[in-house]
Amino acid sequence: MTGTVLVTYGTKNGSTAHIAESIAGTLREHGLTVETMRASSVPFVTRYDAVVVGGGLYAGRWHKDARTFVRRHRHDLAQRPVWFFSSGPLDASASERDIPPVRGVRRAMQELHARGHATFGGCLDDDADGWLARRILHSGSGGDFRDFEAVTAWAAAIAAELKN
Template sequence: MARTVLVAYGSTYGSTAELARTVGDVLREAGLDTEVRPAADVPDLAPYEAVVLGGALYAGRWQRDARRFSRRHRWELARRPLWLLSSGPLDASATRRDLSAPAAVRRLAHRLGARAHVAFGGRLDERAKGRAARMIVRSGEGGDFRDFAAVTAWAESVARELTPQDVHGG
């Protein structure tokens, strides 16, 4: 049986989707059969031996589709190797290497037994809704705070952990 990894994501404006695609590309390059899909489009985890779940952060909470995915599949996620990633700091704090997860995401990681959680800077799109987002865009402080080299390095570490003995059915 081929080892298949799901990279699922909750993304409203596409920034987190781009991070997920980067993770998927790295896992494929490492020889893992990998599917990258929006969290809302994954009805069943049966085809997957491991999961990377990502969510954009909005006011300290994961994007709705990522939260719903984690609730809908909580039992299956707890039985698979699982990694979580967040995309969200939209300011200079995104350049810190030790970005901490909001409490809700830390609790989720603990509840699901995630092997790791990492937070990366996000991108504030001019289409973003909400008063705070509009204020940031108008102030000229918005922008793209994603570090694709860091995302790639993290995904490479996930790929190294996905050895045959770690993957169910492998």
Template sequence: MLRKVLVAYGTKNGSTAQIAVTVAEVLHQRGFAAEALPARSVTSVASYDAVVVGGGLYAGRWHRDARRFVRRHRRSLARRPVWLFSSGPLDASASERDVPPTPGVRRVMDKVETTEHVTFGGCLEEGGKGRIARMILRSGKGGDFRDFAAIETWAARVAEELAGAESR
């Protein structure tokens, strides 16, 4: 019986955390005990039946906390269903087409058998941390490109797949 789901995330400015919370809320609405936690704070995944891992993309790389989470828990993740998401394109591309995983995320997918990976648009708004973030904002290329309807639809599909696995 698959009931408890962890949504672990790596984020720098908080927008990936908001996506993770949305995923956990949708899973909760569908009857799962789901919680969103910063990837760096998770010491064990043993009590979870399934895991969703999300990471912000920075210069084409998945957030360090998400990468380290997968590396630390690789063996445990291999024994449960795993979904991955990335957030990052600071344009509408993620809403317009399927954005393939970056090479680093592809390596993560090769280490842990994943059910699916999806890329959502990112968000970088005034106050973003880091020199590169400030440079992007000064150039006028920031903004919020997250599509919460698409995020909720994806999370509902994850819930359906988990429910289907329960009934087998």
């Protein structure tokens, strides 16, 4: 593939954005042209040859911007290779086992014939916004559970598939 890959994401506090940037960086290292953009800022996907969509998980659902992006662009997404990723578990579970996509993401994957999905650990820092985030932090459940080695390996597999 010689075209451009879009890596887009929905995030509240930036953790998913960092994962998206890591994915984009790995794809670039493998010789692909990549653009990274917030899902709410993508006007169209027709100029991209492949798309990676990520969303932070909140109460068992993908971030609203990721859901809206997939719904708005579903017809064009169905015409190109698509991968999904989720971020969110605030524990080591995502590094210990494969966590399947949540129901809404699973449905979108089936509809779009997505090529894959990965769930990565999330990150909730002391400066996170929102009432719920503050409660989680107050309970001692915050921290950074992102595994960037796993993110890199997953992105490298996407690059290999796109280059074949």
